[in-house]
Amino acid sequence: MELVINGDKIDVPDTVETVDNLIQHFGLSEKVVIVEQNQIIVEKGSHQETKLCNGDKIELVHFVGGG
Amino acid sequence: MSERYSRQELFTPIGVEGQQKIRNKHVLMIGAGALGTGNAEVLVRAGVGKITIVDRDYVEWSNLQRQQLYTEEDAKQRIPKAVAAKERLQHINSDVEIESLVMDVSVEEMDELAKNVNVIVDATDNFDIRMIINDISQKYRIPWIYGACVGSYGISYTIIPGETPCLNCLLETVPMNGVTCDTVGIIGPAVQMVVSYQTTEALKILVEDYDALRKKLVSFDLWQNQHTAINVQNVKKETCLSCGSDRSYPFLSYSNQTKTAVLCGRDTVQIRPPENIDRNLDSLAKVLSGKNGKISQNPYLLSFSVEPHRLVIFKDGRVLIHGTKDIAEAKTLYHRYLG
Ligand SMILES: [Zn+2]
Numbered sequence: 001m002e003l004v005i006n007g008d009k010i011d012v013p014d015t016v017e018t019v020d021n022l023i024q025h026f027g028l029s030e031k032v033v034i035v036e037q038n039q040i041i042v043e044k045g046s047h048q049e050t051k052l053c054n055g056d057k058i059e060l061v062h063f064v065g066g067g
Numbered sequence: 068m069s070e071r072y073s074r075q076e077l078f079t080p081i082g083v084e085g086q087q088k089i090r091n092k093h094v095l096m097i098g099a100g101a102l103g104t105g106n107a108e109v110l111v112r113a114g115v116g117k118i119t120i121v122d123r124d125y126v127e128w129s130n131l132q133r134q135q136l137y138t139e140e141d142a143k144q145r146i147p148k149a150v151a152a153k154e155r156l157q158h159i160n161s162d163v164e165i166e167s168l169v170m171d172v173s174v175e176e177m178d179e180l181a182k183n184v185n186v187i188v189d190a191t192d193n194f195d196i197r198m199i200i201n202d203i204s205q206k207y208r209i210p211w212i213y214g215a216c217v218g219s220y221g222i223s224y225t226i227i228p229g230e231t232p233c234l235n236c237l238l239e240t241v242p243m244n245g246v247t248c249d250t251v252g253i254i255g256p257a258v259q260m261v262v263s264y265q266t267t268e269a270l271k272i273l274v275e276d277y278d279a280l281r282k283k284l285v286s287f288d289l290w291q292n293q294h295t296a297i298n299v300q301n302v303k304k305e306t307c308l309s310c311g312s313d314r315s316y317p318f319l320s321y322s323n324q325t326k327t328a329v330l331c332g333r334d335t336v337q338i339r340p341p342e343n344i345d346r347n348l349d350s351l352a353k354v355l356s357g358k359n360g361k362i363s364q365n366p367y368l369l370s371f372s373v374e375p376h377r378l379v380i381f382k383d384g385r386v387l388i389h390g391t392k393d394i395a396e397a398k399t400l401y402h403r404y405l406g
Pocket of ligand 1: 235236237307
C-alpha cells in the first residue's frame with residue numbers, strides 16, 4: 001500500500017493495515033504520537049481499529065522530551 | 068541607542084508600538100540548556116523588558132557544541148548555567164533586566180516564578196516539569212510554548228489558556244521516564260529550528276498579535292527533510308483535568324514530590340533536600356578534605372570526585388551524583404559523604 005506520510009509517498013508492507021500497525025512500523029509505539037488521517041485526527045483510543053487505505057494522507061507527530 | 072531595534076521596528080507586524088510592548092514584558096525561561104540559551108539570546112537581543120532564567124545544572128564540555136551562550140572557560144570552571152547565561156546576555160544587551168536563578172524547579176518554585184510573567188518558554192528536558200508548567204499556565208492563564216528536540220527532530224506547540232488544547236489534552240498520558248530519555252544525540256540546527264519556532268511565537272505573544280500565532284502542532288526532521296504541521300484544536304477536551312471545566316490541576320498536587328531524579332542520558336542522579344538550605348561550601352570542603360577524594364570548588368558549587376563517582380554540591384543544597392543511574396546507590400553516596 002502506498003501512503004503519503006508527512007508529505008512523502010511511502011510504500012508500506014501489507015502487514016500494515018491500521019494506524020496502530022503504522023506507528024509500530026515506524027518504531028514509535030513507545031512514544032506519544034498524534035496521527036492525522038486525511039486531515040482528521042485519529043483519537044488515541046481508535047488507533048487499533050482505524051484502517052488505512054491506499055493513498056491516505058497521514059501526518060505523524062511524536063513527542064520528544066529533550067531540549 | 069534608538070538605532071538598536073530599528074530593523075525590528077521596520078518589520079510591520081512589530082513596528083515602534085510593538086517594540087514598546089516587547090520592552091514592557093517579562094519572559095520566564097525554564098531551563099538554560101540548548102533551547103534555553105538559544106531562546107534567551109534571541110529575546111534579549113530583541114529587547115524584552117525582563118527575562119528570568121532558571122536552571123539547576125552547570126556547564127560541561129558536552130554542552131558547548133550547541134548551547135550557544137557558553138564558553139570553554141564556563142565548562143572548565145563548571146559555572147552554573149543560569150550564572151554563565153546571565154553574564155553573556157548582559158554583555159549582549161545591558162538594557163534588559165536579567166534574573167538568573169540556580170535552582171531545581173518543582174511545583175512551589177513554579178508557582179512563585181509565574182507571578183507577573185507574560186509568557187513561559189519551555190526549555191526543559193523532561194515531561195515531569197512540563198506538566199507542572201502546563202498546570203501553572205492554566206491556573207494563572209499564562210501562555211507557554213512547548214519545544215523539544217532530539218537527533219535532527221524537533222517539535223513545538225503554543226498553548227494559550229482558554230483557546231488551545233493544553234499539553235495534558237495532547238498527551239493524555241505523561242510519557243514515561245526512559246521513553247523520553249533521549250540518548251541518540253542532537254545536532255545544533257535542530258535546536259535552532261525549535262528556537263526559531265518558539266521565539267517567533269513568543270514575539271507574537273509579546274506584541275499581542277494573537278491572530279498571527281501558528282495554532283498548529285509543528286514537527287520536523289531536518290536530516291530526513293520532513294516537515295509536518297497538524298491542526299490539533301479538536302483535541303481540546305472539556306474533561307481535561309488541567310484545562311477543562313472541572314479542573315483539578317493534578318500536576319500541582321504532589322507538593323511532596325520525589326526529591327530524587329535520574330537525569331536523562333547523563334548517568335547522573337539529582338538529590339534534592341526536602342527544604343532548600345544555604346550550604347556553606349567552604350566548611351564542607353574542609354570536612355571532605357579529610358576523606359579520600361579530589362575537591363574542586365567555585366563560588367556556586369563544590370565538586371568532589373571519588374572514582375568512579377563525582378558528587379557536585381550546590382549552595383542551595385542539591386547534589387548531583389555523577390556516575391550512576393541507580394537512585395539507591397546515589398543515596399548511599401549522598402549520606403556517606405554529606406551525612
Ligand atoms: Zn487540557
